[in-house]
Amino acid sequence: MTAERALDAGVTATRPEPRRRGRGRVWRRLLHQPASVAAGVILAVLFVIGAIFPKVSHTDPQRVNLSPHWINHPPLLSGWHILGTDQVGRDVLVRSLYGLHTSEQSALLATLIASVVGIVLGSIAGYRGGWVDTLIMRLADMFGVLPAIMLLLIAYTYFYTVTVEEASLIIALYLWIPVARVVRAEMSTLREREFVQAALSLGASDRRIYFRHLLPNGMSTIIVATTTLLGQVIVLEATLEFFGIGVPSQIQPTLGNLIGDAQIGSLTNGLGWWTLVTPAGLLVLILVSVNLLGDGLAEALRPARPR
Amino acid sequence: MANFFLRRLIFGLFAMFVAVSLSFFYFASKFYPLRSQPTSHAYWAWLRGIPTGHSLTRGLLNPHLLPMVGAAFGRTMALLALTLVIIVVIAIPVGCISAATRGSALDLGLRVGTYVAWAVPAFVVAIVFQQGFGRLPLGWGLGWFPGVGWAGSCPGGEGVDISTGVCPAAGHGLTHVGNVIYHLTLPALALALGFIAINARYLRNSLLDTLDAPFITVARGKGLTERAVLMRHGLRNAFVAFVPALVSDIGLIFGGALVVDYVFKLGGMGTLFLALLPYSQDGIVLVDTYALMVLFVFGAAVMITVATLGEAVVALLDPRVRLE
Numbered sequence: 001m002t003a004e005r006a007l008d009a010g011v012t013a014t015r016p017e018p019r020r021r022g023r024g025r026v027w028r029r030l031l032h033q034p035a036s037v038a039a040g041v042i043l044a045v046l047f048v049i050g051a052i053f054p055k056v057s058h059t060d061p062q063r064v065n066l067s068p069h070w071i072n073h074p075p076l077l078s079g080w081h082i083l084g085t086d087q088v089g090r091d092v093l094v095r096s097l098y099g100l101h102t103s104e105q106s107a108l109l110a111t112l113i114a115s116v117v118g119i120v121l122g123s124i125a126g127y128r129g130g131w132v133d134t135l136i137m138r139l140a141d142m143f144g145v146l147p148a149i150m151l152l153l154i155a156y157t158y159f160y161t162v163t164v165e166e167a168s169l170i171i172a173l174y175l176w177i178p179v180a181r182v183v184r185a186e187m188s189t190l191r192e193r194e195f196v197q198a199a200l201s202l203g204a205s206d207r208r209i210y211f212r213h214l215l216p217n218g219m220s221t222i223i224v225a226t227t228t229l230l231g232q233v234i235v236l237e238a239t240l241e242f243f244g245i246g247v248p249s250q251i252q253p254t255l256g257n258l259i260g261d262a263q264i265g266s267l268t269n270g271l272g273w274w275t276l277v278t279p280a281g282l283l284v285l286i287l288v289s290v291n292l293l294g295d296g297l298a299e300a301l302r303p304a305r306p307r
Numbered sequence: 308m309a310n311f312f313l314r315r316l317i318f319g320l321f322a323m324f325v326a327v328s329l330s331f332f333y334f335a336s337k338f339y340p341l342r343s344q345p346t347s348h349a350y351w352a353w354l355r356g357i358p359t360g361h362s363l364t365r366g367l368l369n370p371h372l373l374p375m376v377g378a379a380f381g382r383t384m385a386l387l388a389l390t391l392v393i394i395v396v397i398a399i400p401v402g403c404i405s406a407a408t409r410g411s412a413l414d415l416g417l418r419v420g421t422y423v424a425w426a427v428p429a430f431v432v433a434i435v436f437q438q439g440f441g442r443l444p445l446g447w448g449l450g451w452f453p454g455v456g457w458a459g460s461c462p463g464g465e466g467v468d469i470s471t472g473v474c475p476a477a478g479h480g481l482t483h484v485g486n487v488i489y490h491l492t493l494p495a496l497a498l499a500l501g502f503i504a505i506n507a508r509y510l511r512n513s514l515l516d517t518l519d520a521p522f523i524t525v526a527r528g529k530g531l532t533e534r535a536v537l538m539r540h541g542l543r544n545a546f547v548a549f550v551p552a553l554v555s556d557i558g559l560i561f562g563g564a565l566v567v568d569y570v571f572k573l574g575g576m577g578t579l580f581l582a583l584l585p586y587s588q589d590g591i592v593l594v595d596t597y598a599l600m601v602l603f604v605f606g607a608a609v610m611i612t613v614a615t616l617g618e619a620v621v622a623l624l625d626p627r628v629r630l631e
Binding site: 138141142144145146147148149150153154156157158160231235238239242243245259262263266267268269270273276280283284287288291292 | 318319322323325326330333337422423425426427428429430431434435437438443444445446447455558561562565566569570577580581584585586587603606607610611614
């Protein structure tokens with residue numbers, strides 16, 4: 001059964017036409033999942049808002065309004081300060097949307113770096129095997145010796161105070177590991193498959209085997225791993241920012257440092273729940289959507305039995 | 308198998324040594340008071356002090372390291388233990404109910420609930436629980452449980468009983484245990500929520516996989532009740548996949564415990580770590596590198612133990628797995 005399927009996959013992979021048709025099938029399967037479509041739309045809308053809001057709106061996230069009326073004001077749901085203000089009269093919605101912008105920027109940057117590093121190192125480890133594999137995977141194991149939070153906060157102290165780019169780099173230099181593990185596992189399985197062995201015995205170069213056979217066949221795994229990675233990046237970035245020693249919220253709000261400010265504010269000076277709800281709600285909405293889209297992609301790329 | 312664990316232990320100790328040494332070099336070269344001397348000298352002095360215990364017990368700024376880190380470690384371990392109990396006690400029934408009522412509205416509701424719960428980061432859950440159910444000086448929540456602090460300690464005056472104005476006493480004996488659990492309930496629930504969700508989902512799926520197996524058809528054919536089939540045959544086999552998954556999550560839960568501990572000001576390893584960590588732009592930043600190293604040793608010990616335990620559990624439960 002498995003041998004048959006392996007052979008089958010090998011044949012489809014070496015013939016271009018079925019593969020192209022397969023890609024159309026993936027799209028159709030994805031578009032037939034209402035949850036994935038909804039998640040995709042929500043993500044797209046949030047992405048566009050986060051990307052253009054600071055450019056098109058002439059608001060300043062740091063503008064304070066110290067008139068007693070506007071300090072720690074609950075949401076009005078209409079007019080000015082729709083979602084309330086914080087302890088110095090800054091608009092919660094404006095700050096949250098700027099936070100969305102920053103978090104989005106660093107999430108995409110970190111995902112890009114981490115996936116490139118993870119795919120390259122994972123491919124080398126999986127395809128080469130031997131001591132290179134051992135070296136790369138042992139290096140990955142070394143990162144597991146302390147909890148992520150501890151390791152990354154130590155890195156934060158080096159840059160304190162952290163910029164968005166530095167934070168992204170720090171997170172990427174940690175989260176390449178899950179990508180590398182998945183890619184390595186996929187590549188080392190693919191390498192043993194008949195069509196790769198056939199190409200090898202025909203004398204194909206490593207480069208040809210990798211780009212012609214391994215990469216196209218591993219692509220669905222890579223896509224799913226990258227989507228999962230995006231979710232992990234957002235969680236980790238927000239958690240680190242939450243401790244308040246990352247990007248300072250007085251300079252650049254992120255969803256994480258806004259939530260951190262709201263928590264400290266609520267403990268020390270009775271800051272209202274509305275300062276928490278908007279950034280936390282945006283964060284949760286993004287994470288649920290990313291997970292839904294990731295699972296939908298995994299399902300569409302490699303359909304499992306229906307449950 | 309013994310050979311495997313020995314190799315695992317040696318690699319773990321090596322990794323711990325490298326990590327602690329690297330971080331020592333980093334902190335000693337960047338922050339005072341150790342910055343005033345050559346880093347290699349500071350490192351050598353610290354290394355020499357390990358066999359005598361000097362480096363591990365007397366900090367640069369804190370006089371008694373082991374009681375300080377030990378207390379924090381104990382609190383984090385208590386949080387971790389209670390969290391694991393809660394996960395097991397809630398995730399198993401939820402997973403079973405979801406699998407037993409596959410396709411029903413209840414199953415759908417549980418699946419949506421667990422899906423969302425897993426997506427929400429632990430620190431957000433912790434804040435929501437703290438605000439919603441915790442007793443806080445300026446809070447608006449339901450106030451069912453203490454919002455911050457450990458039994459008998461109110462950090463910064465927070466956690467003081469609003470009605471009486473005093474910090475609740477820790478008590479003795481069973482009262483003390485009860486108080487500790489009372490203070491740990493909210494943090495443990497907050498930390499557990501995501502892992503309940505993921506493990507219930509995981510259990511549901513592995514149960515459904517098991518229920519498709521031929522021996523289940525045989526069990527049904529023997530005339531067993533659906534309940535007996537599920538409990539005696541399904542669950543026992545689904546555990547082979549469930550227990551290792553839970554054990555390998557402990558490392559992640561430990562990381563989450565640091566965050567939750569910081570949110571609830573429990574005075575565990577997360578709070579201590581943040582307190583010891585230097586973050587300031589000023590010229591002279593003092594950091595107790597010795598204390599941080601002890602904290603890292605404790606943290607690394609947990610992570611290495613958990614990683615090894617995860618693989619041991621797989622091997623013990625599933626005779627098909629051989630450790631090499």
